[in-house]
Amino acid sequence: MASQGTSSGPQQNLSLPLILAFASASIPIQALVLAISVHLPRYFASHVGLELAAVGAAFAMVRLIDIPIDVMLGTAMDRTRTRFGRYRLWLVLGAPVLMAGLWLLLQANNTTSQLGLSGILLFLYIGYSMMYLSHLAWGGVLGPSYEQRSRVFGAIIGLGVVGAVIVLGIPIVMNEMGHTDGEGVRAMVWFIIAAIPVTTLLVLLTTREKITPETGKAFRPVDYLTLLKRGNVLRLLAADLCVTLGPGWMAALYLFYFKDSRGFDTTAANLLLMIYIAAGFVGAPFAAWLANKIGKHRALMVTTTIYSLGLVLIPFLPKGNFLIFAPGMFVVGAMAAGFGVMIRALTGDIADEIRLDTGREWMGLMYALTIGTTKIASGLSALTFVLLAYIGYQAKAGAVNTPQAIQSLELVYIVGPIVFVMIAGACFIGYKLTPERHAEIRRRLDERDALTEGGASALESLTGDTELVTASRPS
Template sequence: MSDQKAAPPGHLSLPGVLAFASVSIPIAALQLAISVHLPRYFASSIGLELAVVGAAFGLVRLIDIPIDAGIGVAMDRTRTAFGRYRVWMLLGAPVLMAGFYMLLAAPEGVGLGYLVGWLLVMYLGYSGVYLGHLAWGARLAPTYQQRSRIFGAITGLGVIGAMAVLLIPVVMGQQGYDEAQGVRAMIWFIIGATPVTVLIVLTSTRETIAKDHSASFRARDYLTLIARGNVLRLLAADFFVTLGPGWMAALYLFYFRDSRGFSIAEANVLLMIYIAAGFAGAPFTAWLANRISKHRALMFNTTLYSIGLMILPFLPAGNFMVFAPLMFVVGAMAAGFTVMIRALAGDIADELRLDSGREWMGLVYAVTNATTKLAQAGAVLFTFNFALTAVGYQAKMGAVNTPEAIRGLELAYIVGPIVFVMIAGGCFLGYRLSPERHAEIRHKLAERDAIAEGSVLEALAGDPEFPAVRSPS
């Protein structure tokens, strides 16, 4: 049952933060599985053409974008005794699990319709859990510093889920299981971890519902949201900062096997190092943000990430000990992207609430999730349907690629992400929502909420049905 009184800002305990962040374990596992393993699984093990896989993943994410916006609006308008955002997490979990199970059960040679249908179901459940968690997290930690802290914890704890997804096929491979069986085991891990962690969050965390001081949403309000400068910065940065790593993820196993000379098992271990670096990168970025500001921390991370990619092609092929440190640095910077985008989104939603008098948190996270999905769709669609096809690369098991095709794969893997990630950092040049400005916004919101609360008490004091209520004056 929801408690309408949350802990004061700055008094969120570490166990409370970790309990709340726990649902990021299956969410991060799902995100990595979808980005790296599932497209390859359907192309290599289920037998679908690359173009079909790219079209399915791209189409579903495009369909899901307006649905996410609707879910975000519905979240912000939800007011129940159970809470505003927690009810969406509770409803989303079983839908996510059902969709993933049906993808697990996909027979060999399954058609495009089956893949699109159950991917869409899975994404609907994912949106309920993911958007509810992000919006609730931003409301749970309203101050500039606490918001960096909680989203740092969410990203850091998500590393556990991502690491599990990477370790499962490695361990199963050592036991004699094939790659397809390893992917199926990943899916079972996500299906099992989702209800457990959602229940941990719901039973351990209190939720507060922010007060609305304005009328309900109108259609033109959505256009107003998209037209705001800070929202445009956020959406553009989120798109490009997702497209860069997503582009790399789609090509990762192909590149590290065929260009860098690593086995699939070795490539997965390097990817584990990249992901594990989030344990350092997420808290480091949160620490940095509270010293130089969030947008500058994001710009620092995007720059160092791009420099790391520029170095990657010059390392000796197949040399694990040389690749591992660079993968750690690049992975640490990538973890910071997520921390800062999520934290910045909460700050911008506060600015919107001050200006309009209504809650925007769910919708802001919905539209950023929409740009994330659009970028993820673009990553799979363009790499599978255009980049690899254009250079003549063959993805099927046992295929032999020409040196020209390998060279094209190398260029696609490196050049695109560098450009995209640097554009993302550049989106925040001239950004003015500083820590001082956000503190001023939070102060004004608290004053307005207090005035509204006092008005309600005064009205009740004059009502004979509430004799125990007295005016605060």
């Protein structure tokens, strides 16, 4: 059990129970991500009674505002240093903000204005960013070695899948019990509200935080622009954009494709989607294992290649055959979960490289940047509907599409994700931050951290003044 941060020495190997306890915070976080992307917009328009255009505008407006907020939060987290911890503090602060935002969301009704809904969503997103960013950044420093970081993020993505599957199942169970779709969504939100304090407390009681000492010069805002001049940062952001855009593109067209082209009804298509998502519980730890065998960048290339080959096979499977499609959806879904593991783990490695060069912690800002590219990719995925209209596909219920329109839908559904995902893998061709190179970086960081902490301890023993010691450390 641990209740405060520590900054002494390299961390020991992390046990599986400790990793799982820490990763549990991703259950409500990823449950919320799925609820926001799939259920909440429809809930506001269909069950609360708000205008569809107002709902869409509110979500789009908040997304645009939220990206720079993430950067500011990441910067603030990296500069935080307290006895309670650095990222631990922000996780604790973010939990009640997110819970309050979810509660406010449940209070919205048909008299809520677009501005009012935007305010609720902005408050919700700030709490979400505080929790999600701090959890990712803490995970980056929790397992500092190359192998440990893969295990930590494999668990985070894997348990996040559990949260997503639970949220998918709640409306189904509620409908079977005779409740409306709207009541099912509200039950989903209450589950997330209840899970936040439980998992946050579990993380706090089981996990210590190593606060990395800083030896660099005082912070200057312009210094952050130098990140975008670093080759590995640009590789990472480009890969994250493409690896999110590919599956997001597919998700936006999923129901249209599986119903009109593959011959499934809505129930069967949703069950296949659940298999795709649930496969991440296997795919995430598999990706972590593979990364520790062949390297994270190579593991990303392997998973993107298998994912693309799986999509190539889909048009050749017999239409409407659930038993044949299910294994294929499982494999593709498992590989997609691996993308998240690799990107998050690679982010931590690159942040270590930058800290060695600059003497300052960049973990929070690095994860803020990748979350930003993820959000941009999610927004770009919506352009698929514009493309559908351009090719002449009719998306309205009851519309009859020509064979040419359906053939165009098939090409758009398959080609787009394959192109983007393969570009993501190609971004790491020639990547030189290998396991061996990262081990050297960690060795040098640990040596420097030990010298910095040793000097601070010696100063404290000579002066007996902890405030002087704190003030002597670079900000």
